[in-house]
Amino acid sequence: MRLLVFIALFLPLCAFSSEWRNGDIILLPLNCYSCRYIESETGAPFSHSGLLIKIEGKWRVTQSLGEVKSFSVNEFLSMGRKGEKALHIRAKYLKSTRGMAKDYTENFRGLPFDSKYLWNNFDLEGRELLYCSEFITKLLNNYLAKKLVPKKMDFRDNWEYWYNYYSGDVPQGEPGNSPADFYFSKDFLHLRNINL
Numbered sequence: 001m002r003l004l005v006f007i008a009l010f011l012p013l014c015a016f017s018s019e020w021r022n023g024d025i026i027l028l029p030l031n032c033y034s035c036r037y038i039e040s041e042t043g044a045p046f047s048h049s050g051l052l053i054k055i056e057g058k059w060r061v062t063q064s065l066g067e068v069k070s071f072s073v074n075e076f077l078s079m080g081r082k083g084e085k086a087l088h089i090r091a092k093y094l095k096s097t098r099g100m101a102k103d104y105t106e107n108f109r110g111l112p113f114d115s116k117y118l119w120n121n122f123d124l125e126g127r128e129l130l131y132c133s134e135f136i137t138k139l140l141n142n143y144l145a146k147k148l149v150p151k152k153m154d155f156r157d158n159w160e161y162w163y164n165y166y167s168g169d170v171p172q173g174e175p176g177n178s179p180a181d182f183y184f185s186k187d188f189l190h191l192r193n194i195n196l
Helices: 002-017 033-042 073-077 100-107 132-143 156-165 179-184
Strands: 025-028 048-055 058-065 067-072 085-091 188-195
Touching: 025 073, 025 179, 033 156, 033 179, 048 067, 048 100, 048 132, 048 179, 058 073, 058 132, 067 073, 085 179, 100 132, 132 179
Parallel strands: none
Antiparallel strands: 025 048, 025 085, 048 058, 058 067, 085 188
């Protein structure tokens, strides 16, 4: 029985692994309370995103949640809501990704998560706080011929929730982005759905 479970979980990802590329993104319906509000607000079925990078010969999904760090593909996908789908996408205007792993390790790994979802937010030590899609945009822009730009954030659909979340200081209209921006952008190819 254990072998069947292993085969069912591992083989589909092995088939995908030959098709991963540095800079690919996995969009994920994360299993958390605020995530449903993010998805509702943005009109997309995804509330989290991770960036694929080959680090020391292994595919890792780099993400900002708690802090910027990396996970195996299986670990990352296990954070999604069971019975739903993740989406593997690729930027159309990606140049050479040489040096991406080093860039991640030296400039992003270990930076704290930004629970306020504010663009260019820093802690008292001067470290940049990053949320998932902000981290991806800022790292990926170093390798894109056509840069990703933040948009004005809109919290109106779930204003009461966000008003409470931000203690009355909702960053309505401030620059930012979300996994939905990758999902809806014509600058990304939708490659495959991944069952969770």
